[in-house]
Amino acid sequence: MDRPEKQYGERQEVKILILGAGAVGGYWGSRLHQAGIDVTFLLREKRAETVRKNGLVVKSPKTGDAVLPVKVVTKASDGGPYEVIVLACKGYDLSSAIDAIAPAVGANTTIVPILNGHMHFAILDGRFGKARVAGGLARIGGMLGPNGEILHSGASGVSFGERDGSPARPALVELDQACKKAGIVGGLNPNINQDLWDKWIMLGAIAGMCSAMRGTVGDIAESEEGAAIMAEALEECRKVAAAEGYPPSDKVVDAIRTSLTQKGGKSVASILGDIEKGSAVEAKSIVGDMLARARKHGLAAPTLRFAYAHLQTYEARRARGGLK
Amino acid sequence: MKTLILGAGAIGGYIGGRLQQGGADVTFLVRPARREALARNGLVIKSPKGDVTQKVKTVLKGGEGGPYDVVLLTNKAYDMDSAIEAIAPAVGPNTALVPLLNGMNHLDVLDAKFGAGRVAGGVARIGVALSPEGEIRHTSPFAAFSVGERGGKPARPALAEFATAIKKAGLDGGLHDNIVQDLWDKWVFLCTLAALCCLMRGTSGDILAAEEGQAIVLETLEECRKVAAASGYDPSAQGLGFARQSLSQKGSLFAASMLHDLEKGSMVEADHVVGDMIARARKTGVATPNLRLAYAHLQIYLARRARGGIGKPAL
Numbered sequence: 001m002d003r004p005e006k007q008y009g010e011r012q013e014v015k016i017l018i019l020g021a022g023a024v025g026g027y028w029g030s031r032l033h034q035a036g037i038d039v040t041f042l043l044r045e046k047r048a049e050t051v052r053k054n055g056l057v058v059k060s061p062k063t064g065d066a067v068l069p070v071k072v073v074t075k076a077s078d079g080g081p082y083e084v085i086v087l088a089c090k091g092y093d094l095s096s097a098i099d100a101i102a103p104a105v106g107a108n109t110t111i112v113p114i115l116n117g118h119m120h121f122a123i124l125d126g127r128f129g130k131a132r133v134a135g136g137l138a139r140i141g142g143m144l145g146p147n148g149e150i151l152h153s154g155a156s157g158v159s160f161g162e163r164d165g166s167p168a169r170p171a172l173v174e175l176d177q178a179c180k181k182a183g184i185v186g187g188l189n190p191n192i193n194q195d196l197w198d199k200w201i202m203l204g205a206i207a208g209m210c211s212a213m214r215g216t217v218g219d220i221a222e223s224e225e226g227a228a229i230m231a232e233a234l235e236e237c238r239k240v241a242a243a244e245g246y247p248p249s250d251k252v253v254d255a256i257r258t259s260l261t262q263k264g265g266k267s268v269a270s271i272l273g274d275i276e277k278g279s280a281v282e283a284k285s286i287v288g289d290m291l292a293r294a295r296k297h298g299l300a301a302p303t304l305r306f307a308y309a310h311l312q313t314y315e316a317r318r319a320r321g322g323l324k
Numbered sequence: 325m326k327t328l329i330l331g332a333g334a335i336g337g338y339i340g341g342r343l344q345q346g347g348a349d350v351t352f353l354v355r356p357a358r359r360e361a362l363a364r365n366g367l368v369i370k371s372p373k374g375d376v377t378q379k380v381k382t383v384l385k386g387g388e389g390g391p392y393d394v395v396l397l398t399n400k401a402y403d404m405d406s407a408i409e410a411i412a413p414a415v416g417p418n419t420a421l422v423p424l425l426n427g428m429n430h431l432d433v434l435d436a437k438f439g440a441g442r443v444a445g446g447v448a449r450i451g452v453a454l455s456p457e458g459e460i461r462h463t464s465p466f467a468a469f470s471v472g473e474r475g476g477k478p479a480r481p482a483l484a485e486f487a488t489a490i491k492k493a494g495l496d497g498g499l500h501d502n503i504v505q506d507l508w509d510k511w512v513f514l515c516t517l518a519a520l521c522c523l524m525r526g527t528s529g530d531i532l533a534a535e536e537g538q539a540i541v542l543e544t545l546e547e548c549r550k551v552a553a554a555s556g557y558d559p560s561a562q563g564l565g566f567a568r569q570s571l572s573q574k575g576s577l578f579a580a581s582m583l584h585d586l587e588k589g590s591m592v593e594a595d596h597v598v599g600d601m602i603a604r605a606r607k608t609g610v611a612t613p614n615l616r617l618a619y620a621h622l623q624i625y626l627a628r629r630a631r632g633g634i635g636k637p638a639l
Contacts, residue, residue: 212617214525215624216638219631223623225616272638306523306617309534313526316533322526322577324587 013038014174017073017082017104019097021047021056023142024114025088026150028158028184030058033070035182040071040079042100048074050148059145060152076104083171087124088114088138091285098127105132110171112136112160117200117285121163134172135192136160137199139185143270157185161192197246201237202256204290207269208307209233209260211281211314214272217265227261229303234260236301240290243297275314278323283311325485328353328392328414330407332362332380334452335424336398337460339469339495341369344378346493351381351389353410359384361458371462373494386414393482397423398448401430401596408437415442420482422471424448427511427596428604431474444483445503446471447510449496453581468496472503508557512548513567515601518580519618520544522592522625525583529576541571544614551601554608586625589634594622 015038018029025041032039033056043051055067073079082104089097094115105111105128112134113120124133141154158179162168168176168188176188189195206217209230213220220226238253259267274281287308294301317323325348329340332352344350354362359382366377383389392414399407415421415438423430424446434443451464469490473479479487479499487499500506517528520541524531531537545567552559559567570578585592598619605612628634 210638212523213621213624214638215628216633219624219628219633220620222627223620225620226624229617229620268638276638302613303617305536306540306614309531309536309540310524312534313524313530313537317526317530320530322530 014083014171014178015081016040016084016086016175016178017042017076017080017101018086018088019101020089021051021070021148021150022088023144023150023152024138024140025086026056026144027058027060027140027142027152027156028086028088028114028138029070030056030066030068030150031063031156031182031184032178033068034066035178037178037182040073040082042073042076042104045074047148048072057145057147057149058152059149060142060156062152062156076101080104081106082109084175085109085111086114086136087111090280091115091117091120091282092280094120094123098124102127108171110134110169112172112175114138114158115285116203116282117289118196119285119289130163133163134160134169135163135196137192137196139199143273155185159186159189159192159195161189161195163193165190165193194246194248197241197244198248198252200286200290201234201241201248201253202260203269203286204237204304205230205234205256206260206267207271207282207286208290208304210269210272211275211287212307212310214275216268216272217260217262221261221263221265227263230260231257233303233307236294236299236304237290239299240294240297240301243299244293278318280318281311281314283308283315287311325349325393325482325489326351326390327394327396327486327489328383328386328390328411329396329398330411331398332358332367332382333398334454334460335448335450336396337367337454338369338371338450338452338462338467339396339398339424339448339490339493340380341367341376341378341460342467342493342495343489344380345376346489348489348493351383351392353386353414354382354384356384358382358458365458368457368459369462370459371467372465373462373467386411390414391416392419394420394422394486396446397421397425397430397434399425400591401425401427401593402591404430404433408434412437418482420444420480420486422446422483422486424469425596426514426593427600428507429596429600440474443474444471444480445474445500445507447497447500447503447506449510451581466496470497470500470503470506472500472506474504476502505557505559508552508555509559509563511597511601512545512552512559513563513570514580515548515597515615516541516545516567516571517578518582518593519598519615521580521583522586523618523621525586527577527579527583528571529574529578532572532574532576538572540614542568544618545571547605547610547612547615548601550610551605551608551612554610555604589629592622592625594619594626598622 139155139157142152179187449468
């Protein structure tokens with residue numbers, strides 16, 4: 001892409017499309033919008049109508065409440081071209097998400113997927129070519145309220161970068177600058193693969209155990225063996241990451257272990273909320289794929305095996321309409 | 325022979341109602357509200373083996389209406405202290421105590437309180453629940469009650485008479501010459517079923533839908549079998565075959581009643597059914613990794629229940 005020479009003090013800003021306006025993509029996009037960044041949301045008709053009528057409603061004890069008149073399209077071919085497409089969907093919605101963004105993906109588009117685990121990369125690479133797909137993750141806490149409002153809580157960081165470790169392409173540098181302008185923690189990460197694994201081992205342990213044990217971190221720590229079982233699950237995940245070439249640092253593992261075995265700890269994986277609502281869960285991408293990789297490397301993962309069996313039992317019961 | 329039954333709940337109500345139909349002299353030891361309901365509506369049994377509504381004798385105190393030859397206990401294990409207190413006045417020198425509880429630990433508790441000589445063994449095999457209206461709803465195709473002396477000695481007269489009454493009532497079971505083996509056989513099966521239905525939060529059929537479900541079921545059954553064997557009561561091949569078969573029915577809606585208790589937010593016999601199996605495994609050097617996870621699940625449920633977190637969003 002030919003870029004005009006930029007003059008000092010004047011930058012051409014990155015044009016960003018965000019798929020969906022859920023807790024993660026919606027919050028991130030709202031912060032970018034507030035900082036004057038060119039952000040557009042790609043939404044389904046119904047959601048688009050609500051956001052056009054009421055604005056994007058964000059409630060955050062940390063960064064304040066806001067009602068934002070954000071740009072909305074219902075077709076990815078509208079409003080482009082976009083240099084960055086942020087894909088913040090659930091793993092089980094990936095194929096419909098791909099269909100939705102496909103018309104917006106051009107020669108110079110970078111896709112930043114914010115999904116859990118690693119399974120989505122092979123699918124996105126296969127569809128759009130590896131060069132277009134960056135690595136990304138979000139550490140944003142929150143959920144959608146009953147009227148589609150974004151209820152933000154806890155962390156608000158993002159991390160993205162080149163998966164092959166090469167210097168970041170201009171679009172990612174610009175996305176980084178946009179995030180900094182918006183005061184978002186994190187941003188460009190030269191070692192995004194390690195960060196993805198660091199997040200996944202934490203998530204594999206907390207999502208696996210909060211599901212299989214049906215309780216919060218604090219509830220789990222209350223039982224005789226709960227903290228030991230959580231630590232075992234984390235260790236199983238750590239070994240998988242190491243075998244995959246991304247051994248987490250001791251500092252990272254210690255910090256995760258401390259937070260996941262904390263007595264009275266209130267943290268809980270959002271997958272437990274999904275289970276208790278009877279919703280679909282990211283069982284395969286968070287736990288099943290970790291277990292599959294453990295097997296590939298000949299690693300014992302007895303705790304993850306139970307967690308995945310629990311999730312598959314849940315899915316079978318849900319499929320037969322057996323959740324009351 | 326006079327029989328006192330503690331409570332007129334699902335199991336006690338069913339066996340008591342059937343014994344009385346067979347001509348036995350049965351009295352129920354109940355709380356005032358239950359007594360009033362029984363006086364008003366009678367004892368109502370709804371069952372594939374026939375519905376019946378009968379007037380029944382009730383007392384509010386163990387010291388009334390006796391002496392009793394047999395006192396039947398059908399309480400939950402976690403109610404043992406109050407059960408003991410309730411029946412104590414009814415237990416005389418010649419009373420046979422017949423507990424129909426799951427697991428084994430209650431026998432030690434009753435022995436310590438009343439002396440091992442008074443305490444017989446008993447096993448109930450029945451799917452039955454108490455409806456909100458107080459009716460006994462029998463759902464399983466079977467209804468079997470076995471009793472016997474734990475030392476393998478000949479049954480004392482009261483127990484032999486009680487076994488005859490079981491037969492006369494048209495119930496399956498009766499006198500068992502190795503009741504402790506029968507208790508273990510049932511426990512091995514029940515512990516596997518309850519541990520996995522709760523840990524996986526599904527019916528036996530739901531569990532089998534998971535890739536590793538069948539393997540996990542068989543491993544868990546084997547853990548329990550090893551504990552029984554190490555304790556001197558290796559289940560028979562026939563008993564194990566039955567357990568394996570009934571836990572391997574794809575699509576089955578069969579589940580442990582403990583799962584229903586869990587989903588209602590009720591108390592569960594976690595320690596008695598699963599915890600005590602693990603305790604005996606440790607004592608005999610048997611590894612039980614699957615039961616360990618199941619027991620953790622149950623303890624975590626109880627912790628969440630204790631903080632009032634059941635039925636509320638976890639997030």
